[in-house]
Amino acid sequence: MRSILLSSIFLLIFSGSCLAILDAFTDGLDLGGYSLPRSVNNYELHDSCLIELRKQMNLEKHASLVYKQMAFHFGSVKMARPGFSKIFEHHSTEEHEHSNKFIKYIDLRGATIGSFNITMPHKTSWSKALEAVEDAIELEHLVTNEIIRIHRIAEKTCKDVHLMNFLENDFIEEQISSINKLMKLATLLRSVGCNDGGYGEYLIDRDFFNGKLSLDEL
Numbered sequence: 307m308r309s310i311l312l313s314s315i316f317l318l319i320f321s322g323s324c325l326a327i328l329d330a331f332t333d334g335l336d337l338g339g340y341s342l343p344r345s346v347n348n349y350e351l352h353d354s355c356l357i358e359l360r361k362q363m364n365l366e367k368h369a370s371l372v373y374k375q376m377a378f379h380f381g382s383v384k385m386a387r388p389g390f391s392k393i394f395e396h397h398s399t400e401e402h403e404h405s406n407k408f409i410k411y412i413d414l415r416g417a418t419i420g421s422f423n424i425t426m427p428h429k430t431s432w433s434k435a436l437e438a439v440e441d442a443i444e445l446e447h448l449v450t451n452e453i454i455r456i457h458r459i460a461e462k463t464c465k466d467v468h469l470m471n472f473l474e475n476d477f478i479e480e481q482i483s484s485i486n487k488l489m490k491l492a493t494l495l496r497s498v499g500c501n502d503g504g505y506g507e508y509l510i511d512r513d514f515f516n517g518k519l520s521l522d523e524l
């Protein structure tokens with residue numbers, strides 16, 4: 307009986323102090339109206355980072371369209387290179403997925419994507435596969451540099467660890483490896499004498515088409 311009394315007194319005191327702690331935590335934070343001072347709110351994207359993420363969403367979609375243009379060109383009557391067409395189609399799908407990842411991330415952080423503003427591809431024709439692969443390398447360099455620039459803004463201006471982590475895990479690793487594969491493909495094309503298209507390019511194209519050669523194996 308006495309111990310029951312003691313423990314009820316203890317419970318009373320304990321729950322009282324819990325309430326006091328809760329009070330201290332909620333003090334100054336208007337949880338009813340869901341408004342937190344900016345300095346406490348690490349969920350909301352900083353404006354500078356939101357602008358950059360929207361730009362990147364558009365740039366990835368631009369890259370997807372450039373690869374689509376290449377895929378069409380190499381698959382066309384003019385070129386008849388179904389293997390390279392397949393490779394560029396694959397890249398186009400990947401870039402489309404990258405753009406979607408940025409869209410999902412912007413939503414995850416409670417922001418909106420605004421309206422799309424995608425720069426259209428300006429080039430529609432490549433005289434040989436090597437020329438397109440070199441353009442692809444240049445494009446991937448641009449995309450990688452942009453992601454690294456956003457990472458720096460996320461660190462210095464937005465102080466946003468979650469965004470930095472997202473860029474590192476989902477993009478930087480893949481960009482580096484994708485540039486490496488394209489550079490190896492360019493070397494391969496140069497070494498078999500594909501500077502003017504021709505038979506070497508035809509053989510590589512056939513291997514890509516048959517699945518005997520894949521970018522991942524380079």
Ligand SMILES: *[C@@H]1O[C@H](CO)[C@@H](O)[C@H](O)[C@H]1NC(C)=O
Pocket residue numbers: 423
């Ligand atoms: C669209 O993008 C271009 C290039 O990034 C930029 O110069 C222009 O201001 C953008 N337009 C809008 C409406 O955001």
Ligand SMILES: [Fe+2]
Pocket residue numbers: 366369400401404449
């Ligand atoms: Fe990408």
